[in-house]
Amino acid sequence: MHATVKLDALTSLRFFAAAMIVLGHTHGAFGSFGLATTLSLAQGVSFFFVLSGFILAYNYPSLSTAAEIGGFLKARIARIWPAHIAAIVLLYLLTSSLNLGALSHLQAGFTALANLFLIQSLIPLRDVFLTFNGVAWSISTEMFFYLTFPLLITSIIPGWKAKLLFISFIVALFLGFSIAWNIPADDASSQVSMMGLLYVNPLVRLLEFFAGILACGAYQKIRANADGKPASLFSVVECLTVALAIGAMWLTPKLTTFLGMHGVIGTALNYYLIKSGSFVFFALLIVAFALGKGILSRALSNPLLVLLGEISFSLYLVHMTLFQWYLANEPYFSNIPLYVRGPAFWLLALGTAFLMQRAIENPCRKLILSINKTSISKGLASAYPAKAIGYMLVAVSLIVMLKTLPPMFAPQGCQSEQCNYLVKNFTLSKSPQFGDSVRLIAATSRKATSGSSNIELAFKLLQPLPKGYILAVHLLDKNSEIIDKSDTYFSKSSSLRAGDEWVEVATLGGKSGNSQPEKLGLAIYLDPSLPMSVESPVSDYNGRRVILDLSSIQSN
Structure with a gap:
């Protein structure tokens, strides 16, 4: 049985996680008010993984039959796959490139299939998992989570402690491998690196996803005893968990230095902490805001913030394509002040994400879920009413504008x-x-x-x-x-x-x-x-x- 209460505060938090990633990728061009150089903004992906585990456990407390598992997987594919493919199409339309570098035709064909079936994160080579729309590696990792989710919540494998111990052992195993084989921490390496083994690898990131599942279990127990407690208590807890999460994002990149850990062990541990070191604190924050009883969670229930959270998935998928488009056309905008260019980029990214969500993500999800339930014509009519078609036309107009407008800004x-x-x-x-x-x-x-x-x-x-x-x-x-x-x-x-x-x-x-x-x-x-x-x-x-x-x- 699926949960019916919508957790608006958590939906809004998705936007802030996506914003962390966008800031981390674009701060070199637009700045980030010092956030990108002070905090490990790459951990926004970690937040998404923890939140994903929480939301899935909340909405699917049990999957006991093959039909339920099939319905779950169908819903997950409908959720992520259409927007993933649309983002690749957008990449080609705006940049005339598929981000394949110097790959041979055979290699390009292989990576195309890997991206099509969302298995690229299983292959620890940068030339595979960062091809096409590079940020989609995390969507591939999410797909692995979806496949393992029924096993993680089933009682066939006894006890959450045993599962936690086993998954933690896998993380330790990959850390040990990176140390024993002295795997380089260079993210630009075309060979096997820590990026492929510790950052992209779904077997390693599964720990964060499972932490979200455990956080949902803790939330269910806390919620049952939360009634009657003063709102001020929950407000304090929310502020405290935010402070802890921010503090962890500041501390984790520096922790090995503070502890005097150097050499290959320090390098591997530091790499892991930079990318994933705050996930426990993210889990605490998610539980606190899921309760929805404090001042911050009530503020996050604002409809505008909820909308931003709803388009955060599309924002994540399109932001690097738009950033590549900007860099390619940067000379056209040289006379526009930086304080204008930065906000303009954000407006463009948010607008594109909104159109992606309304023209592709939502309609295609409805269409896929309607398969075997109604005829194709009725499914299309339901998925694409006049409003959705209007959004599609606006999206096409935006793409045309982005292809033709930049020269108008160039100073003559x-x-x-x-x-x-x-x-x-x-x-x-x-x-x-x-x-x-x-x-x-x-x-x-x-x-x-x-x-x-x-x-x-x-x-x-x-x-x-x-x-x-x-x-x-x-x-x-x-x-x-x-x-x-x-x-x-x-x-x-x-x-x-x-x-x-x-x-x-x-x-x-x-x-x-x-x-x-x-x-x-x-x-x-x-x-x-x-x-x-x-x-x-x-x-x-x-x-x-x-x-x-x-x-x-x-x-x-």
Whole structure:
């Protein structure tokens, strides 16, 4: 029999856990008021695992038949799988990437299947569990919890103490393995690391999930004796558990240092504590707020906070995709103050999460749960009423806007003080043009003490230029023979819009043998055999390379 009383305070707490993770991932760009450098915000995932165990034990106190277990698993898949797949689609639409790095086709196919069936966290390789929408590793770990949940609450395996001892032994076993084999703590390692063994591994994280199940049992006993107690007592307990949880998040990353534990043992224990060290205090906090009798839990029952909690799962799934989109388009927003960009990102993330929840998460859950209960047409009609379709249309419009809007924020004209100086003092009387896309508007050559020349070139973008184009800068003798050259990617053109001006710099050597540099050759190409055509007073290579008289642009 399922519980019917909704625990609004716990729903709201889900948002704060998700916010911890978002802050931890984005603080380098937007800041976090010092929270990300003071507290271990990665433990927001640990909070989710503990809360998940609590909520499942609360809603499913027993699963005694195969039909009940099947219904439970169906509900869990309906809860997480559609949003997981939608988040991967969103990743590709916004970033044109599936986050596969340099994986081979075979490896990519394997990781695709692992993500499809949510088993990627079982494989302790970063190139597997962080592919596609990387944060979904925790959803894979949750799926493992769902599969083990019927065993954790059944009486077939006797006693919660025996289960706790066995799960704790597994954690100790992986910690011991990490120590004995000196597994690196480097999260960037493509090989087996502590990230795969101690952070992502569902066998290790199962302890936190089980702590949530035990916390639910404690809650049931406390609730039976809670009536008649003064509200002030519960308010004090709530404040105390919040303080303990925050204190634990501050202390756990430092505990091994305080205890003087170093070497491989200290490294492994410290890694585990940073990621999971506060789960006992999270369990205490969850019990206190589940009672719902204190001032803080009543405040968390505010409908707005409950809504934020309801969209927290979608927020978790989409925030890194949106952050990657922001980083890719960051040059467009350079003139917008940081104190505006940070809140704007949060509004975008919350808005996207809301649409994901209303257009994908909720309707698809209803649709999957309707299977074998009604016809497909009736199931679709129930899952996607007019309001849900409206949310879907708004979501599509948002994606289109995110793909097309950023260039409108880019400042036109010069993008730097160097560009302003160059255009002001070294504008060319006749501006050579490369194809229909780029015009050279200013140029200067400065002699360095080493005898080399620093070539500074100011360009104006006439129309968007795709990534991959290369600027070839050639130092030429009087016969237009190359003395030295620099071929570099157009470093900024792909992130600018029409009308923007920017600077490219090349350093070239002095004379070669008896040849003296007298000219400068410039070409832009995607295919080396076919540079852009140019419009210039002087050019060669059949109108494919601009020629400038070096003496006309040299400066002291």
